[in-house]
Amino acid sequence: MELILEGVDASHPSARAGTAPALRGLALRIAAGEQTAVIGPSGAGKTTLLHCAAAALKPQQGRALLAGTDPWRVGPAALRELRGRLFLAPQVPPLPPRQRVVTSVLAGRLAAMSLWASLRSLVYPVDIAAAHAALARFDIADKLFERVDRLSGGERQRVGLARALLSPATLWLIDEPLSALDPTRAQQAIDTLCGVARERGHTLVTTLHDVSMALANFARIVGLRDGAMAFDLPARQVTPALLAQLYAQHEHELHAGAAPGDDTDAAAPGRPAVVYCR
Amino acid sequence: MPAMSSDALLQRPGTPSRDPAWQRRMGWMLAALVLLWPLLTATEFKPWVLFDARNRGPTWRFVSGFLPPAVGVDFLSMVVRETWRTVAMATAGIALALLIAVPLTLASTRVLSISALAGRMDAWPFAVRQVLRALMILLRSIPELVWALIFVRVVGLGPSAGVLAIALTYGGMLGKVYSEILESGGDGAAQNLLRNGSGRLQAFFYGLLPGNALELTSYTVYRWECAIRSSVVLGFVGAGGLGQELDSSMKMFAGGEVATMLAVFVLLVAAADAFSNALRRMLD
Secondary structure (H helix, E strand, C coil): CECCCCCCCCCCCCCCCCCCCCCEEEEEECCCCCEEEEEEECCHHHHHHHHHCCCCCCCEEEEEEEECCCHHHCHHHHHHHHHHCCEEEEECCCCCCCCCCHHHHHHHHHCCCCHHHHHHHHHCCHHHHHHHHHHHCCCHHCCCEEHCCCCCCCHHHHHHHHHHHHCCEEEEECCCCCCCHHHHHHHHHHHHHHHHHHHHCEEEEEEEHHHHHHHHCCCEEEEEEEEEEEEEHHHHHHHHHHHHHHCCCEEECCCCCCCCCCCCHCCCCCCCCCCCCC | CCCHHHHHHHHHCCCCCCCCCCCHHHHHHHHHHHHHHHHHCCCCCHHHHHHHHHHHHHHHHHHCCCCCCCCCHHHHHHHHHHHCCCCHHHHHHHHHHHHHHHHHHHHCCCHHHHHHHCCCCCHHHHHHHHHHHHHHHHHHHHCCCHHHHHHHHHCCCCCHHHHHHHHHHHHHHHHHHHHHHHHHHCHHCCCHHHCCCHHHHHHHHHHHHHHHHHHHHHHHHHHHHHHHHHHHHHHCCCCHHHHHHHHHHHHHCHHHHHHHHHHHHHHHHHHHHHHHHHHHHHCC
């Protein structure tokens, strides 16, 4: 699916009035089948960019076009259909506790399933083989019938990514897919995501904290800083000087590839994705 | 006093002599007592009349009349029959209440709003949710006793008036608490499913229910227990069941019968408790 952002200004819905928007005048065109990594220091607007592209956030200015359609100008049924054709994966995997991994993975397919089929799948999983195959791509197939809240943070992140493989989407928008993974798992995860997206001709946009990972695996790099585009270049043309400029005053994040960045808190192993206390 | 003076010797200069918050705390405590007093006089709260010499005799006679509990075969078989009817009334009432509460919850909970996915909820869905909330307030603000008095006139004396009364009041209560339970948990899972194109019911079953099933279950069982108790009161106005028998035994000063029936209620509540625990263990 082709993705076009035209002069997009956007703020988080809970942002106070008067604060600068998280995205300012952003223009971006990503062709169908292209693979792009979005990098930049914390607070640069990377997640807001993904949310605008996923029709999860309405731009205050400008427009986001998904396969040529402005999601905010179509009816609710068309909007839902459009949302079914994209896959937005938040950084903290949105997996409910007490759900089994097989159910969580199959939930990626809900947009393509009728209500009846999805209810039947709760009684007996509809496609155990597909869920198993998707998990196997992330080397976590042995957890198929485990409960999500018994997994570590890294395992949960991989289950969240395996969901993408089941989804009917042709546009994958993936926020920090590697934040809780060790280097080996991270490479495997990114190989799987890029490989499957290439096989199927899906468009892939991910945000990454790990700059070296982005440069090594993606042909196109978008640098964001303070909500605006700093550069949009083929990976070969991203020079150390450009990176130094992008991460000025945030140098520790540029070298965070080896050491965890400031996102460890959100996805530390063993920490439950959601805390319930009632 | 020598002890005091040795303490005084140990005291170093600059040590605070007393807790600065002390005066304020005392002040609030006194204010609370002063405010409480009119409440107690308004409710004619005079516990000492319980121990008044003139009241002691009748109280003692009434309480001692409870012993021994009645255990006649005819009476016990009646108790079993009416207990069954009471349990049936509470269960049918809760089942009907669920028919009211579940659709109201699904339609009114904020977590399953599609328009709220992109920030603020749209005006129209917001208005619909407010109307549904108002409906639930109306249902539960009218006590089941009043509903029962109305239905006794409509459908006549008997358990069906009680069932309808429980259904309406408890439908409102369950709906309110269900939506609060759903809204208090993390909504990330359901929200993400909706953002990826799933339907509202799909998002409920795959995103909300797994994390909230325990609480929803234990609250429902607790409400079933409340419905058992409430059926006693409804029996007093002719809605049948054990409550009605309890009422007539009280009126005939048959203390032994009252004691037996109260024991049955204790057993029912204990059973509900055990059932709830077993369900929670099974789901967890």
